[in-house]
Amino acid sequence: xxxxxxxxxxxxxxxxxxxxxxxxxxxxxxxxxxxxxxxxxxxxxxxxxxxxxxxxxxxxxxxxxxxxxxxxxxxxxxxxxxxxxxxxxxxxxxxxxxxxxxxxxxxxxxxxxxxxxxxxxxxxxxxxxxxxxxxxxxxxxxxxxxxxxxxxxxxxxxxxxxxxxxxxxxxxxxxxxxxxxxxxxxxxxxxxxxxxxxxxxxxxxxxxxxxxxxxxxxxxxxxxxxxxxxxxxxxxxxxxxxxxxxxxxxxxxxxxxxxxxxxxxxxxxxxxxxxxxxxxxxxxxxxxxxxxxxxxxxxxxxxxxxxxxxxxxxxxxxxxxxxxxxxxxxxxxxxxxxxxxxxxxxxxxxxxxxxxxxxxxxxxxxxxxxxxxxxxxxxxxxxxxxxxxxxxxxxxxxxxxxxxxxxxxxxxxxxxxxxxxxxxxxxxxxxxxxxxxxxxxxxxxxxxxx
Amino acid sequence: xxxxxxxxxxxxxxxxxxxxxxxxxxxxxxxxxxxxxxxxxxxxxxxxxxxxxxxxxxxxxxxxxxxxxxxxxxxxxxxxxxxxxxxxxxxxxxxxxxxxxxxxxxxxxxxxxxxxxxxxxxxxxxxxxxxxxxxxxxxxxxxxxxxxxxxxxxxxxxxxxxxxxxxxxxxxxxxxxxxxxxxxxxxxxxxxxxxxxxxxxxxxxxxxxxxxxxxxxxx
Numbered sequence: 001x002x003x004x005x006x007x008x009x010x011x012x013x014x015x016x017x018x019x020x021x022x023x024x025x026x027x028x029x030x031x032x033x034x035x036x037x038x039x040x041x042x043x044x045x046x047x048x049x050x051x052x053x054x055x056x057x058x059x060x061x062x063x064x065x066x067x068x069x070x071x072x073x074x075x076x077x078x079x080x081x082x083x084x085x086x087x088x089x090x091x092x093x094x095x096x097x098x099x100x101x102x103x104x105x106x107x108x109x110x111x112x113x114x115x116x117x118x119x120x121x122x123x124x125x126x127x128x129x130x131x132x133x134x135x136x137x138x139x140x141x142x143x144x145x146x147x148x149x150x151x152x153x154x155x156x157x158x159x160x161x162x163x164x165x166x167x168x169x170x171x172x173x174x175x176x177x178x179x180x181x182x183x184x185x186x187x188x189x190x191x192x193x194x195x196x197x198x199x200x201x202x203x204x205x206x207x208x209x210x211x212x213x214x215x216x217x218x219x220x221x222x223x224x225x226x227x228x229x230x231x232x233x234x235x236x237x238x239x240x241x242x243x244x245x246x247x248x249x250x251x252x253x254x255x256x257x258x259x260x261x262x263x264x265x266x267x268x269x270x271x272x273x274x275x276x277x278x279x280x281x282x283x284x285x286x287x288x289x290x291x292x293x294x295x296x297x298x299x300x301x302x303x304x305x306x307x308x309x310x311x312x313x314x315x316x317x318x319x320x321x322x323x324x325x326x327x328x329x330x331x332x333x334x335x336x337x338x339x340x341x342x343x344x345x346x347x348x349x350x351x352x353x354x355x356x357x358x359x360x361x362x363x364x365x366x367x368x369x370x371x372x373x374x375x376x377x378x379x380x381x382x383x384x385x386x387x388x389x390x391x392x393x394x395x396x397x398x399x400x401x402x403x404x405x406x407x408x409x410x411x412x413x414x415x416x417x418x419x420x421x422x423x424x425x426x427x428x429x430x431x432x433x434x435x436x437x438x439x440x441x442x443x444x445x446x447x448x449x450x
Numbered sequence: 451x452x453x454x455x456x457x458x459x460x461x462x463x464x465x466x467x468x469x470x471x472x473x474x475x476x477x478x479x480x481x482x483x484x485x486x487x488x489x490x491x492x493x494x495x496x497x498x499x500x501x502x503x504x505x506x507x508x509x510x511x512x513x514x515x516x517x518x519x520x521x522x523x524x525x526x527x528x529x530x531x532x533x534x535x536x537x538x539x540x541x542x543x544x545x546x547x548x549x550x551x552x553x554x555x556x557x558x559x560x561x562x563x564x565x566x567x568x569x570x571x572x573x574x575x576x577x578x579x580x581x582x583x584x585x586x587x588x589x590x591x592x593x594x595x596x597x598x599x600x601x602x603x604x605x606x607x608x609x610x611x612x613x614x615x616x617x618x619x620x621x622x623x624x625x626x627x628x629x630x631x632x633x634x635x636x637x638x639x640x641x642x643x644x645x646x647x648x649x650x651x652x653x654x655x656x657x658x659x660x661x662x663x664x665x666x667x668x669x
């Protein structure tokens with residue numbers, strides 16, 4: 001399972017903490033409020049009952065009193081219902097008579113034994129308080145005080161507290177999300193710098209003063225890039241210096257060899273063969289040095305200019321001795337912004353590759369779609385096997401057909417140069433099977449921002 | 451040939467003689483300049499890295515003396531050096547190691563540049579600018595301009611197609627006879643031409659750049 005992102009986790013953490021705090025506060029305040037309100041209500045109910053008990057007791061003082069009339073005389077209102085238990089018989093107003101069954105047995109027992117008491121009960125009309133007061137040995141006075149309005153208040157309170165808790169949790173989550181975003185934001189600079197560096201811009205650095213908390217990260221990051229950059233520069237300079245130093249002796253070799261080969265006809269057979277070998281190797285050496293210099297330069301940014309790609313492709317075909325009818329392009333002018341010199345090199349190397357290892361060039365197709373700009377170079381060879389596709393653009397990888405290092409074979413830098421040049425254009429190059437056989441090299445360049 | 455590396459001087463000299471040229475060589479710019487003044491050669495090949503006077507200064511002095519075709523033969527290939535050598539007045543630039551056949555082809559192309567392919571006998575007039583292809587003369591405000599062969603050939607090419615845009619590629623093919631080559635050759639020579647034919651070279655009114663396409667001479 002994928003671990004959730006930092007931002008998701010920070011957000012969840014803030015939300016959970018906010019929920020725990022707000023739920024605890026809500027529960028505590030509900031409990032306290034409920035206890036306080038109920039306590040108040042009980043005290044006032046008990047006070048009222050004590051007064052009523054006094055009135056009833058006085059009303060029952062005479063002989064043979066009318067218990068019904070005494071009860072009716074009490075002004076209990078709709079929420080308080082009074083009943084009297086005397087000598088095993090219940091007395092009450094008709095409407096109140098039914099409530100005697102709601103009086104708990106243990107309260108009755110307590111009152112019968114001469115002790116006043118109160119107990120919370122539930123009735124059909126909501127929570128209520130049952131209060132019992134002994135009037136004399138055989139008479140008990142009970143009041144059922146329905147606390148419906150208090151119950152409603154508590155319900156409203158519970159609802160409000162729940163909503164506040166939910167809102168607090170949501171606010172916590174929002175705060176967490178924002179905080180995570182705020183904390184992560186400086187890291188986007190790091191990401192941008194790292195992207196630039198991997199795209200070949202070794203001058204990208206972080207500003208350590210921009211975010212004091214990330215100064216150490218910025219410092220280590222910059223140090224890492226400095227070292228990487230120095231190393232790349234060293235490697236590049238070494239390749240460039242070596243190639244450059246080789247140019248002068250190569251010039252001597254090249255010129256001297258041409259003098260030799262021109263006279264090969266007049267030499268004996270062995271000398272002529274040797275002269276031919278030297279000429280071939282000098283040529284290969286020259287190509288290698290040219291390619292190495294090209295590679296050591298090719299991570300410099302491309303200098304883009306509008307170029308008629310179809311015309312350029314045809315002109316490269318002509319220099320390679322390839323039929324220009326093999327170039328298929330849309331009828332309208334196809335003008336791409338590319339580095340002309342490097343694009344020539346890309347095309348020349350791919351055409352040479354097709355001619356040397358791909359059984360000859362089949363076709364070059366220039367395509368433009370809304371997704372991008374494409375150039376397919378198809379050949380008539382056996383294609384490129386999937387394991388070879390992964391390494392074919394590496395340096396010093398030679399074509400299979402040239403395993404024995406045939407005459408005029410390159411050093412295996414041609415496709416590496418193509419790859420670097422395409423990358424410098426922000427594009428990609430892939431190799432697939434051409435429908436109908438052979439390999440297809442596809443250059444994909446992103447569409448231009450207009 | 452002005453080249454400080456003895457072996458290159460020798461081998462290139464031998465190879466060019468095989469191609470039918472008579473080669474005289476010098477190991478320093480001072481020596482080469484003196485030889486050129488005493489007995490001018492048809493074409494000068496010059497290296498850039500020379501002891502004493504360097505190749506750039508050597509080209510400038512050769513240019514001050516006349517319009518002899520100059521080809522740079524150098525191991526240095528960064529844009530800065532190429533442009534500086536062309537701005538100093540070189541006609542062409544090849545990078546070592548260069549095949550003798552290629553160098554020879556460049557020299558022949560440069561010699562052919564003396565006259566346009568089909569030189570018009572007419573005088574082409576563009577306001578104050580007058581071009582006489584057959585006579586090899588260009589006049590501005592009635593005064594004769596001193597142009598190198600390459601500059602002359604370039605302006606003739608543009609004048610024959612006045613009002614039309616010629617791409618760098620077309621100019622490379624027609625003036626330098628390159629199948630495909632270096633745009634910097636064209637750009638630097640256009641710049642040099644503007645110095646001579648424009649009243650205000652930084653705001654050209656005759657030789658116009660058409661962005662993304664090439665150059666044209668205004669009718």
